[in-house]
Every structure is written in structure tokens, then in C-alpha cells.
Amino acid sequence: MIIGVPKEIKNREFRVSMTPAGVAELISRKHQVLVQRDAGLGSGFSNEAYAAAGAAIIDHADNVYAQADLIIKVKEPLPSEYSLIKEGQIVFTYFHFASSEELTKAMIERKAICIAYETIQKADHSLPILTPMSEVAGRMSIQIAAHYLEKGNGGSGKLMGGVPGVKPARVLILGGGVVGTQAAKMAAGLGAEVVLMDINLTRLRYLADVLPANVTCLYPTKSLIEEYLLQTDVLVGAVLIPGGKAPVLASKAMIESMPKGSVVIDVAVDQGGCIETCKPTSHEHPIFLVKDVIHYCVPNIPGAVPATSTNALTNASLPYLLQLADKGWKNACKQSGEIQKGLSIVKGKVVDAMLAKTFQLSLQDITESLSE
Numbered sequence: 001m002i003i004g005v006p007k008e009i010k011n012r013e014f015r016v017s018m019t020p021a022g023v024a025e026l027i028s029r030k031h032q033v034l035v036q037r038d039a040g041l042g043s044g045f046s047n048e049a050y051a052a053a054g055a056a057i058i059d060h061a062d063n064v065y066a067q068a069d070l071i072i073k074v075k076e077p078l079p080s081e082y083s084l085i086k087e088g089q090i091v092f093t094y095f096h097f098a099s100s101e102e103l104t105k106a107m108i109e110r111k112a113i114c115i116a117y118e119t120i121q122k123a124d125h126s127l128p129i130l131t132p133m134s135e136v137a138g139r140m141s142i143q144i145a146a147h148y149l150e151k152g153n154g155g156s157g158k159l160m161g162g163v164p165g166v167k168p169a170r171v172l173i174l175g176g177g178v179v180g181t182q183a184a185k186m187a188a189g190l191g192a193e194v195v196l197m198d199i200n201l202t203r204l205r206y207l208a209d210v211l212p213a214n215v216t217c218l219y220p221t222k223s224l225i226e227e228y229l230l231q232t233d234v235l236v237g238a239v240l241i242p243g244g245k246a247p248v249l250a251s252k253a254m255i256e257s258m259p260k261g262s263v264v265i266d267v268a269v270d271q272g273g274c275i276e277t278c279k280p281t282s283h284e285h286p287i288f289l290v291k292d293v294i295h296y297c298v299p300n301i302p303g304a305v306p307a308t309s310t311n312a313l314t315n316a317s318l319p320y321l322l323q324l325a326d327k328g329w330k331n332a333c334k335q336s337g338e339i340q341k342g343l344s345i346v347k348g349k350v351v352d353a354m355l356a357k358t359f360q361l362s363l364q365d366i367t368e369s370l371s372e
Contacts, residue, residue: 161191
């Protein structure tokens with residue numbers, strides 16, 4: 001199979017979808033790999049490193065798309081890339097379809113085979129390719145919040161962990177999944193007063209056992225969220241519904257009640273966001289204000305630390321990519337329920353129930369797509 005690795009074009013997206021080591025694995029299986037020139041530079045990988053691994057270095061993205069059977073990316077295709085995607089071409093990336101009806105309809109029109117990293121799911125309901133990026137985003141959310149709490153950056157001037165005799169900052173985290181857990185660990189490690197809320201009581205019991213003593217685990221109600229936000233310095237939105245749009249848990253009124261100079265980070269913004277006042281921003285222009293509350297809503301947070309993120313992504317995605325390349329997408333999906341969970345759109349037909357529900361689209365039974 002011919003596998004294409006185009007350069008990412010999303011604002012300040014420095015990740016690349018495959019390391020030279022990953023390329024070498026594909027080459028060893030007798031596949032061809034086309035890497036767009038300079039695709040790996042942002043992550044610290046030279047063109048020479050890819051060539052040494054056996055890849056062909058291609059100057060322009062359109063030639064990568066034209067020749068490849070399977071395109072592997074990091075982020076969703078942008079409008080300028082839509083026309084490059086061929087009918088029947090496999091596109092393997094973080095799509096986050098629920099946040100963009102335009103992207104969803106574009107992929108339907110292109111009649112591509114769309115396999116989303118973020119919905120590949122194991123039997124235990126874990127999300128193996130999403131997890132490492134969620135770990136990065138969760139940890140970074142606190143690093144970012146600490147930065148914007150500084151007075152010179154527009155914040156309230158509070159030190160996350162305080163000092164002896166002075167109260168630390170209060171951090172409220174909505175969602176106890178991978179993002180929320182990693183955010184809680186980082187905030188607790190800095191000495192903040194951390195409150196983590198989740199509707200899964202079993203998960204809360206587990207987190208209450210394993211997280212440090214300065215983390216309080218609570219079941220959320222609207223009134224409880226309202227109460228805590230009155231004295232919250234950092235709010236992290238970390239809610240995930242795999243393949244679906246995130247529910248709004250913090251209203252505009254709630255956000256406007258927060259102290260002046262507090263910070264809101266909605267990690268769920270790539271799935272529509274769980275905070276009403278949030279809208280996608282970029283690494284170039286990451287923040288905006290709502291009633292003197294700083295909002296950081298960058299959808300590709302891990303792109304800021306590509307040396308870590310690209311290696312973590314390759315570690316997670318390569319086993320699935322090898323199956324797709326070795327067996328073809330149909331056989332890979334038939335033989336792996338995990339990959340089948342990632343299948344979203346097949347040649348113009350939506351096969352993911354959550355995606356069809358989000359935009360009221362017709363749903364084709366996945367078994368029909370695999371038998372055609």
C-alpha cells in the first residue's frame with residue numbers, strides 16, 4: 001500500500017503523523033511511504049531522517065494525496081485540503097467530526113474512507129489513540145493556566161500553589177476522564193486546591209483513592225457548579241462523549257460570575273466545547289476575554305509540544321496503521337472491532353451512529369459498508 005504523510009497546515013500545528021521509526025516499520029512490511037518535504041521539521045525530524053528510513057520525499061501536498069492509497073494526518077483536513085482527497089482514499093486522523101458539520105459534509109462529498117483516531121475503542125471502552133493526546137492536553141492545561149494567572153498576562157496575579165500563609169489558587173475540573181485526571185495531577189502537584197467533578201460515581205471513588213489529598217472529588221449539579229465558580233481561579237473543561245458533541249456544563253452566566261482575572265480552558269473545544277462562552281482559538285491568538293475572564297480554547301493544544309506529542313501519537317497509532325496497510329481497510333475493520341469503531345464515513349455514507357445523530361444524517365449499517 002502507498003501511505004502518504006502530508007505536512008500539517010493548521011495554525012502552529014508542529015506535529016507530524018509518523019516518526020521516521022514508524023516509517024521504517026511500514027517500509028519493512030513492503031509498503032511505500034511518501035512524506036511531504038519538511039513535514040517533520042516541527043517535531044525535530046529532518047527530511048534526511050525520513051529518507052534514511054526508506055520514505056520518498058515529495059515536494060508538494062497535492063502529489064502526496066494524488067499517489068497515496070492511505071493518508072495519515074494529525075488534525076482534520078482543512079478546506080484547502082478537501083479537494084485533494086480522492087474517492088475511496090483512506091484518511092486516518094483526528095477528525096472530531098462533531099465539532100464541524102462543514103467537515104462532515106465535505107468528507108461525505110469526497111466519498112473518502114474516514115477512520116477517526118478518537119473513536120477507535122478497545123473492549124474496555126478506552127480510546128487508545130486519543131488517550132496520549134488527552135494526557136498531553138490535560139497536563140498542559142494547568143501549565144497554560146498558571147501562565148495566564150500571572151498579572152502580566154492579564155490574570156489575577158495568583159500563584160497556583162500559593163506559599164505558606166497564603167491560600168493557593170482553586171482549580172475546578174469538569175470531567176474525570178484522562179484529561180481531567182491528568183489536569184488534577186498537575187494542579188495538585190503545584191499545590192493548588194483542586195475540585196474534580198464527574199457524574200460517574202465509580203470513577204469518582206477510584207479517583208478519590210488515587211489522587212492526592214488536595215483533590216476533592218464531587219458529583220456535579222448545576223447549583224454546585226454555580227457555587228464553586230464564584231471562587232474558582234481556573235476552570236478546565238474536560239468532558240468527552242466519544243464521537244459526539246460535548247454537553248454544555250457551564251453557562252455564560254456562570255462564567256461571568258467568576259472572579260476577575262480567572263482562567264477558563266476548554267479542552268473539549270475540539271468536540272464543540274463544554275463551556276458556553278468558549279469558541280475555538282489558535283496558538284497564534286489563543287485567548288479572548290468574557291467579562292474579564294480569560295478564555296483559552298485552542299483545539300490542538302498538544303501541537304505546542306510536538307517533540308513529545310508526535311512520538312506519543314506514533315506509539316499509539318502505528319499498530320492500527322500496520323493493520324490497515326497490511327490487510328486493507330475492510331479486512332482490518334472486519335477483524336478488529338477496535339478499528340471498526342473508528343470507521344465514520346465510507347464512500348459518502350455515514351456509518352457512525354453518534355455522528356449521524358449529531359447532524360441528523362442518514363445512517364448506513366456498518367456491515368453493509370464492509371460487505372459491498
